[in-house]
Amino acid sequence: MSDDPELRVSKIRNGTVIDHISGGQALNVLAIIGIDGTSGEEVSVAMNIPSDRLGKKDIVKVEGRELSQNEVDVLSLIAPAATINIVREFDVAEKHRVERPGRVEGVLECPNRNCITTESEPVDSAFEVLDDGVRCEYCDTIIREDIAAHILVS
Amino acid sequence: MRQDHIISAKQLSRRDIEAVLDRAAEIAADPSAYADRHEGSLLGLLFFEPSTRTKMSFSAAMKRLGGDIVDMGTVESSSVKKGESLADTVRVVEGYADALVLRHPSEGAAQMASEFVDAPLINAGDGAGQHPTQTLLDLYTIRENAGFDDLSIGIMGDLKYGRTVHSLAHALTVFDARQHFVSPESLQLPRSVRYDLHESGAEVREHTDLDDVLSELDVLYVTRIQKERFPDESEYHEVAGEYQIDAATIREHNEDLTVMHPLPRVDEIDHDVDELDGAQYFQQAHNGVPVRMALLDMVLEESR
Numbered sequence: 306m307s308d309d310p311e312l313r314v315s316k317i318r319n320g321t322v323i324d325h326i327s328g329g330q331a332l333n334v335l336a337i338i339g340i341d342g343t344s345g346e347e348v349s350v351a352m353n354i355p356s357d358r359l360g361k362k363d364i365v366k367v368e369g370r371e372l373s374q375n376e377v378d379v380l381s382l383i384a385p386a387a388t389i390n391i392v393r394e395f396d397v398a399e400k401h402r403v404e405r406p407g408r409v410e411g412v413l414e415c416p417n418r419n420c421i422t423t424e425s426e427p428v429d430s431a432f433e434v435l436d437d438g439v440r441c442e443y444c445d446t447i448i449r450e451d452i453a454a455h456i457l458v459s
Numbered sequence: 460m461r462q463d464h465i466i467s468a469k470q471l472s473r474r475d476i477e478a479v480l481d482r483a484a485e486i487a488a489d490p491s492a493y494a495d496r497h498e499g500s501l502l503g504l505l506f507f508e509p510s511t512r513t514k515m516s517f518s519a520a521m522k523r524l525g526g527d528i529v530d531m532g533t534v535e536s537s538s539v540k541k542g543e544s545l546a547d548t549v550r551v552v553e554g555y556a557d558a559l560v561l562r563h564p565s566e567g568a569a570q571m572a573s574e575f576v577d578a579p580l581i582n583a584g585d586g587a588g589q590h591p592t593q594t595l596l597d598l599y600t601i602r603e604n605a606g607f608d609d610l611s612i613g614i615m616g617d618l619k620y621g622r623t624v625h626s627l628a629h630a631l632t633v634f635d636a637r638q639h640f641v642s643p644e645s646l647q648l649p650r651s652v653r654y655d656l657h658e659s660g661a662e663v664r665e666h667t668d669l670d671d672v673l674s675e676l677d678v679l680y681v682t683r684i685q686k687e688r689f690p691d692e693s694e695y696h697e698v699a700g701e702y703q704i705d706a707a708t709i710r711e712h713n714e715d716l717t718v719m720h721p722l723p724r725v726d727e728i729d730h731d732v733d734e735l736d737g738a739q740y741f742q743q744a745h746n747g748v749p750v751r752m753a754l755l756d757m758v759l760e761e762s763r
């Protein structure tokens with residue numbers, strides 16, 4: 306299977322493989338899981354690989370890291386077709402499709418500068434997930450384009 | 460009505476709205492029957508923005524129910540000036556009052572504040588968000604003058620930032636109403652309100668020229684276009700001038716028109732309209748007292 310795109314990056318021993326990410330979104334996926342390369346994780350990224358299903362897809366492999374539910378929730382917004390494989394001792398131990406959650410909390414920043422969640426109040430942002438975007442549960446602002454640009458950087 | 464907090468017109472069903480309006484009508488017919496109803500109860504007023512009508516009518520409503528108010532005063536004179544968060548402020552004031560009324564310049568402030576208190580909290584305006592008690596008195600005025608059956612209403616002016624518009628538009632979706640939105644393109648309804656109107660299946664039309672619909676309206680709800688929404692003053696004058704109405708226009712196109720306005724007006728309704736039978740904006744402002752009495756009565760009853 307020399308045309309298997311997954312062979313372009315090395316196998317990992319323990320960690321997570323996120324496959325079928327919409328082409329060009331891999332760096333946003335890394336941002337969601339808080340990886341910028343400075344903390345030493347082994348990370349492999351493949352971008353814009355031909356895919357039957359998506360046209361072009363990205364793949365991210367992270368050694369020694371499993372995703373939290375919150376991370377999976379936001380991932381689902383920017384990469385709805387993604388599959389998440391949890392790898393243990395080189396074998397796929399679990400395989401998950403992402404599911405669009407009903408809401409996401411504390412992971413996106415409201416773009417409305419006049420929204421109470423952007424002020425210094427003890428409250429996390431919360432967004433209802435719509436068919437074609439997300440909506441702030443406090444000020445009602447709807448984000449449709451470029452949701453990844455609103456990810457809260459922790 | 461089972462409502463712990465009154466945050467948005469979106470949370471109100473037709474039944475909820477009619478229950479408040481019916482109670483308000485009872486109160487208006489015989490205010491003395493309600494005069495001692497909430498003796499000993501206190502309403503906490505937290506107004507982080509200036510207000511005349513809303514604040515005074517809430518005070519009048521509470522006092523006419525036999526209760527009293529405790530007022531935070533202006534932001535300048537309060538602990539907010541020292542940097543206290545809204546979440547802390549409402550938690551403190553909750554201990555002083557049986558119910559809270561909040562006006563705040565940020566959208567979503569009432570929703571957030573309500574998550575920190577058990578006492579019922581009423582949104583009296585959150586930025587460009589919602590103003591549900593204004594909507595209830597608007598609906599009361601509409602019902603008294605035009606009724607809700609087959610209602611055709613024009614809503615004109617600043618539809619983008621006008622919270623009274625957003626609340627009213629949401630509430631009208633539960634009635635049999637055709638809503639005509641008349642505004643300059645730069646001040647059309649925000650995306651979130653359009654989304655809700657679309658989802659509700661409401662009958663909605665948008666216009667940039669009032670003449671297109673004036674003759675078919677039962678009610679025209681006028682709002683003020685604010686100078687600060689425009690980059691320069693000449694543009695403001697040019698645009699605002701097109702969204703004004705006078706008595707001659709009404710007489711010519713629609714004699715039976717009910718004219719409403721949340722006030723304050725500047726020059727969007729000419730003073731010569733005041734003389735027409737359909738000019739209801741002062742009565743609309745007066746209706747704020749029985750409607751807020753009804754709402755407070757129900758909210759305080761519920762929280763006992």
